[in-house]
Amino acid sequence: MKKYRLFAPGPTPVAEDTSLAMAQPMIHHRTKAFEKILEEVRGGLKWLFQTKNEVLILAASGTGAMEGAVVNTLSKGDKVLVVDGGKFGERWWKICKAYGVEADIIKVVWGEAVSVSEIESHLKKGGYKAVFVQASESSTGVYHPIEPIAALTKNTETLCVVDAISALGAVDLPMDKWGMDILITGSQKALALPPGLAMVALSDKAWAMTEKSSLPKFYFDFKREKKNIETNQTAFTPAITLILGLAQTLQKLREEGLENVFARHARLAEATRQAMKALGLKLYAKSPVNSLTAVCVPEGVDGQKITKLLEQKHKMTIAGGQDAAKGKIFRIAHLGYFDDLDMVTVIAAVELTLAELGYSFPLGSGVGAALKVLQS
Numbered sequence: 001m002k003k004y005r006l007f008a009p010g011p012t013p014v015a016e017d018t019s020l021a022m023a024q025p026m027i028h029h030r031t032k033a034f035e036k037i038l039e040e041v042r043g044g045l046k047w048l049f050q051t052k053n054e055v056l057i058l059a060a061s062g063t064g065a066m067e068g069a070v071v072n073t074l075s076k077g078d079k080v081l082v083v084d085g086g087k088f089g090e091r092w093w094k095i096c097k098a099y100g101v102e103a104d105i106i107k108v109v110w111g112e113a114v115s116v117s118e119i120e121s122h123l124k125k126g127g128y129k130a131v132f133v134q135a136s137e138s139s140t141g142v143y144h145p146i147e148p149i150a151a152l153t154k155n156t157e158t159l160c161v162v163d164a165i166s167a168l169g170a171v172d173l174p175m176d177k178w179g180m181d182i183l184i185t186g187s188q189k190a191l192a193l194p195p196g197l198a199m200v201a202l203s204d205k206a207w208a209m210t211e212k213s214s215l216p217k218f219y220f221d222f223k224r225e226k227k228n229i230e231t232n233q234t235a236f237t238p239a240i241t242l243i244l245g246l247a248q249t250l251q252k253l254r255e256e257g258l259e260n261v262f263a264r265h266a267r268l269a270e271a272t273r274q275a276m277k278a279l280g281l282k283l284y285a286k287s288p289v290n291s292l293t294a295v296c297v298p299e300g301v302d303g304q305k306i307t308k309l310l311e312q313k314h315k316m317t318i319a320g321g322q323d324a325a326k327g328k329i330f331r332i333a334h335l336g337y338f339d340d341l342d343m344v345t346v347i348a349a350v351e352l353t354l355a356e357l358g359y360s361f362p363l364g365s366g367v368g369a370a371l372k373v374l375q376s
Contacts, residue, residue, distance in 0.1 A: 002315040007346045009138045009166055009292040009319055009333040011188040011195050014245070018192065018337075021248035022241045029240055035232035037247050042229065044250030047258075049183055049201045050174040056225045057246075058198040059239040062165035062186030065198035067095050068220035069161050069182045073202075073209040076100035078129045081122050083114045086139035087322050088163060092132040099215050104128075110140050110324050111294070113287035116148045123152055129209075130159035130181075136167035139322045141285035141294030141331060143171065147178050154179035159206055165189055169253065170265040170291040170335040181206040190265075190291065192336035193245050265290040268334035268343050271373040275347045278369035279354070279361050284329045291335040292319075296328065301357050303327040309356065314349045340374045 006013050027033050038057075045055035058064050074080070078101050082093040085108030093103040104122060108114045119131060131153055135146050146162055153160040159181040164173055168183070169190030175183045180203070187197035202210070202222065210223055219236065228235045253261055269290040273283060276295045284294035297303035304327050307320045319331040332346055347366045355363060 005314075005316040005342075005345065005349075007316060007318045007333050007342075009189070009331055009335065010186070012190075012192055012333055012336040013338070014192055014194060015249075015252075015337045017252075018245045018248050022194075022245040024244055027240065029234065029238050034240065037243065038229070038232045038234075041243060041247050041250060042232070044247070044254060045199060045201075047254060048169060048250065049199075050258075051176045051183070051201050051203075053176075053201055053203065053207075054226055054229055055199050055201040056222060056229060057234065057238065057243065058200070058220065058225070059196065059236070060198045060220075061195060062163070062184060062198045063091065064220060065184040065186075065200040066091065066163060068198075068200060068217070068222055069184060070095050070099055070101060071213070071215040071217045071220060072222040073159060073182070073206055073213050074099070074101050074129055075212065075214040077102065079104065079127050080130045080132060081106065081119065081128050083108060083119070083131070083133040083144065085112065085114060085142060085144070086110055086134070086137040088134050088137055088139060088165075089132075092163070096132075101215075103132075111142065111284045111286060113142050113144050114149075116145055116152070119149060120152055123156075123158065128158050130161050132161045133163070134167075135162050135164040135171065135173055136289040136291045138166040138289075138292060138331075140325065141283075141288055141292050143167070143285075143287050143289035145287075146173060146180070150178045150180050153181070157205075159209065166291045166335065167289060169261065171289065172258070172262050175201060175203070179203075187242060187246065190335040191246065191249050193242055193249060196239050197242050197246065262290075265335060267373065268338055268340070269293060271340070271343050271370040272332055272334055272347065274373050275343075275366035275370040279351065279366045284325070292331050292333045294321075294325075294329050294331045297330065298354070298359050301354065301359050303330060305357055306330050306350075306353055309353045310349055313356075314352070316346065316349050318346065318350075343374070344370055
């Protein structure tokens with residue numbers, strides 16, 4: 001009998017007390033009891049996003065909020081700039097294309113972060129309504145330089161739209177301070193909830209653009225959602241159970257404190273990176289994010305066998321590579337409900353798997369390197 005262990009960058013493990021919170025008897029969403037919970041959640045989300053503005057809660061995956069960001073602020077024929085350095089950067093321009101928004105694409109080599117100067121060079125041409133970028137490109141493990149990117153658009157009419165689905169709650173992304181205009185996250189990442197909630201906040205500048213947008217919208221109508229959430233309600237039937245879990249998670253994060261939350265993720269990330277280096281492996285991302293670690297598969301090893309063997313022999317799920325990186329990398333998550341010993345466990349399992357697949361290294365070297373980081 002083996003315990004199942006989840007180390008993918010979404011969905012991520014759910015804490016026991018969060019599961020218990022979601023196991024409460026169902027309540028109706030048009031009641032004072034639910035309004036009280038939603039009022040608490042509203043405050044917690046503003047704290048997490050580090051914004052004075054409302055954070056909308058949608059019953060959707062993060063992609064729903066991405067689509068909503070496009071249709072609520074833009075019109076057909078508008079021109080935008082999209083950073084495409086992975087599967088999720090690609091998603092931005094595909095959404096824009098679906099709605100007739102013209103996207104200029106900055107193609108970034110997978111594993112690398114976008115050049116801020118290249119974005120600046122494009123913006124100097126003028127005419128862009130928005131810049132779309134990932135904070136954490138979870139298909140590659142890359143962190144894009146959000147603060148300087150936001151600075152480029154901060155005092156202009158161009159929006160800075162950031163997909164932080166696998167970053168918010170793991171790295172510091174102060175929305176108002178940096179001048180991001182739309183910030184998005186999802187429930188199944190650093191918030192350690194099941195999939196099903198998307199959360200999105202808009203700056204005053206972005207809200208002003210919703211008044212001019214002419215793209216079709218119904219379910220993802222941000223103005224309608226804002227009007228409702230200001231009364232501690234939602235426009236449509238919410239994911240009540242997930243919101244109960246969200247209230248529990250936000251309470252725990254507030255008790256821990258933002259600085260401590262970010263420090264915890266940084267420590268787990270560093271332990272994982274040092275472990276992989278000690279095994280003689282290379283990191284895929286040149287600018288690694290603290291949400292997950294992407295690792296290059298060593299020569300002579302079938303990358304797809306790593307994830308398969310972990311699943312079959314150790315009942316553990318990590319993520320492989322996608323598209324251009326398929327079979328070339330594997331990805332270990334450390335965002336959300338993970339602690340020091342979780343990382344020791346996954347590193348040990350990776351060591352056993354690599355050894356079985358014929359990769360030669362001193363067994364225990366990765367675990368030892370991780371422990372040195374974790375005990376410091």
